[in-house]
């Protein structure tokens with residue numbers, strides 16, 4: 001008995017890839033016959049509906065990280081307690097640890113969605129377990145979930161501030177809101193820089209991610225140009241983490257691993273720049289009629305900068321010189337101000 005041919009995936013078949021016409025060259029490189037594309041627009045609502053499976057996985061990951069962080073606090077092996085000894089009371093600060101856990105799942109989802117985005121806009125490997133429309137939908141749903149995870153991370157941090165405030169409910173709520181969500185509102189220690197960096201990531205992620213759903217109004221080209229800057233959101237997220245995360249506060253293998261995880265992103269970004277899916281984005285060997293000399297030089301500079309970043313990442317990982325603080329000799333006393 002022969003197996004019937006695999007049925008087309010219904011959700012994928014009903015979707016229109018983001019830029020059908022422009023991605024035609026990329027799609028035609030995929031094995032198999034080209035599917036007809038019914039003109040049904042992907043909406044925010046349809047993507048939100050499709051977001052629950054990877055959203056659920058994200059929640060499970062968050063729960064697992066939370067348990068791990070909680071156990072480490074209880075066992076006094078967490079560097080969060082070294083940095084802030086008053087946090088040794090695991091039960092008293094559970095919201096803070098949950099906020100940290102959401103921070104990690106947010107970063108992981110941001111990492112994943114950037115990888116997917118670069119696979120879509122750069123040279124796609126010949127064999128991928130998912131079809132192009134499915135890959136694209138996963139990119140969109142993981143992006144939506146990243147925004148939700150960052151929001152949960154920030155909200156829980158704010159909620160912890162409210163819980164530990166001795167002021168009246170109204171004033172505690174107002175102060176927590178300002179400290180969490182208003183740039184410059186948090187005015188002490190490393191947080192003076194790290195919190196606005198995190199806020200910038202969140203506030204940029206929202207328009208750069210969601211403009212996709214109104215691209216027919218702003219024009220696909222405008223959307224594409226704006227969406228490119230989403231890499232800035234990712235860089236800000238990693239910067240915020242390495243600057244402020246107390247679990248990566250000190251140098252060591254975990255902090256170095258966070259650096260290491262940036263290598264695949266940088267490599268895929270370089271590939272995407274060198275071999276973009278859209279032929280029109282390819283950098284000509286010399287400034288020709290299509291590009292101005294300055295524009296060409298800038299684009300070349302961008303590619304060289306990514307090579308520089310890759311070299312820097314390799315140096316950090318190989319040398320272990322990861323910018324972390326040195327663990328204080330007495331592990332229970334903080335020598336640094338986290339605030």
Ligand code: HEM
Nearest residue numbers: 100103104106107150154198199201237241245246247248
């Ligand atoms: C409104 C924006 C944000 C606020 C108010 C905020 C707040 C904080 C705070 C207070 C910490 C320190 C927690 C600790 O003691 O370790 C932190 C760490 C962290 N944040 Fe954010 N953050 C924001 C945005 C982001 C974004 C955009 C990401 C990534 C996508 C992110 C991921 C992380 C991670 C991974 C940590 C490390 C947690 C740990 O060390 O366990 N945050 N954030």
